[in-house]
Amino acid sequence: MKxxxxxxxxxxxxxxxxxxxxxxxxxxxxxxxxxxAAIPSTNGVSVAATATPGRDNVVVNIHDACDxxxxxxxxxxxxxCVRAGGVKFDQFIAQLTRLGFIEPWNFAPSIANVxxxxxxxxxNHGGETHTFTEVAExxxxxxxxxxxxxxxxxxxxxxRPEALEADDFVAPGGTxxxxxxxxxxLKFQCCIHPWMRLEASSR
Numbered sequence: 001m002k003x004x005x006x007x008x009x010x011x012x013x014x015x016x017x018x019x020x021x022x023x024x025x026x027x028x029x030x031x032x033x034x035x036x037a038a039i040p041s042t043n044g045v046s047v048a049a050t051a052t053p054g055r056d057n058v059v060v061n062i063h064d065a066c067d068x069x070x071x072x073x074x075x076x077x078x079x080x081c082v083r084a085g086g087v088k089f090d091q092f093i094a095q096l097t098r099l100g101f102i103e104p105w106n107f108a109p110s111i112a113n114v115x116x117x118x119x120x121x122x123x124n125h126g127g128e129t130h131t132f133t134e135v136a137e138x139x140x141x142x143x144x145x146x147x148x149x150x151x152x153x154x155x156x157x158x159x160r161p162e163a164l165e166a167d168d169f170v171a172p173g174g175t176x177x178x179x180x181x182x183x184x185x186l187k188f189q190c191c192i193h194p195w196m197r198l199e200a201s202s203r
Contacts, residue, residue, distance in 0.1 A: 056117070056118055056119055057118065057119050057120075057121045058112055058114055058118055058119070058120050058121065059121050059123060060107050060108070060109070060112075060120055060121065060122045060123070060132065060188075060198060061107070061108045061123055061125055062107060062122055062123060062124040062125060062126055062130050062132065062170060062190075062196070063104060063105065063106050063107075063108060063125055063126050064083075064086075064104060064105045064126030064127060064128050064130070064193075065083075065086040065087045065104035065105070065126070066080075066081035066083060066086050066087060066089075066092070066126070066127045066128050067081065067085060067086040067087055067088045067089065068080075068081040068082060068083065068084070068085075068086075068127065070088040070089040070090065071089050071092075071127075071128075073089075074089040075089075080128065081127040081128055082127045082128075082172050083126060083127025083172065084127075086104075086127070087102070087104060093149070096146070096149045096150060097149050100149070100150050100151045100195065101150060101195035102195070105126075105190075105193050105195070105196055106196055107122070107132070107188070107190075107196050107197065107198045109198070110197060110198050110199070111198070111199055111200070112198060112199075112200040112201075113200065113201050113203075114180050114186075114200050114201070114202050114203075115180065115202065115203055116180050116181065116182060116183055116202060116203070117179070117180065118179070118180050119177050119178065119179045119180070120132070120177065120178045120179075120180070120188070121175055121176075121177055122170060122175065122176040122177075122178070122188075123174075123175045124170040124171065124172050124173060124174050124175070124176075125172075126172060127172050128172065128192075129169050129170065129171050129172070129192070130169075130170050130190045130192060130193065130196065131159075131164065131168050131169055131170060131176075131189075131190050131191040131192060132170060132176045132178065132188055132190070132198075133156075133158050133159060133164070133168060133188060133189060133190070133191050134158065134178065134186060134187065134188050135156040135157075135158045135159065135187050135188070135189055136156075136157075136158070136187070137156065137187065138152070138156065138187055138189055138194070138197060139152055139154050139155055139156030139157075139159065139189075139194065140152040140153060140154055140155040140156060140159065140194050141155065141156070141159045141189070141190065141191040141192050141193065141194040142155065142159055142160060142161050142164070142191055142192070143192055146192070146193060146194070147194060150193075150194055150195050152194050152195075156189065156191070156194070158191070159189070159191035159194070164191060168191075180200075180202050182202065183202045183203050184201075184202055185199065185200075185201060185202075186199070186200040186201075186202050187199055187200075188200070
């Protein structure tokens with residue numbers, strides 16, 4: 001594959017896969033934690049602002065749409081993508097190069113209202129490993145060639161390999177939990193696919 005030149009990346013990046021729709025986002029339907037209201041995002045896609053009166057958890061659905069045959073071959077890892085069908089690796093690279101993001105790789109919702117003491121539950125419905133990492137400011141992740149294609153060359157300090165621990169990675173089917181411990185404007189991103197983002201207002 002002609003794109004293998006991009007693939008000389010750290011071993012940790014082989015868990016890669018973090019939008020405009022080529023195909024529908026991954027397998028499972030979104031699981032809202034509460035009533036939602038659709039609002040427009042900056043790229044014209046509807047997202048949901050969640051309010052969860054009387055509930056402790058705010059569910060964030062992690063999506064991707066990787067094609068296992070082409071992703072696993074390109075990344076030289078038989079477990080890089082474990083979902084059925086989807087966006088082929090060359091399509092993924094071409095769209096990311098053109099747009100700086102690829103929409104089926106997303107957090108849903110991407111905007112939320114929360115309270116101190118509530119817990120984000122980030123559930124991975126995709127076929128690749130992701131992170132749901134709180135950052136002071138959005139930036140790149142630890143896979144430099146994806147940062148370059150997404151036009152975010154500066155790595156967020158929280159996404160540097162030395163800042164991440166094993167339990168920060170959310171495998172397909174896995175859930176990551178983070179309790180909101182302060183009020184203010186919160187930012188979360190995937191440290192592999194840095195265009196996957198969520199912003200939350202905490203009170």
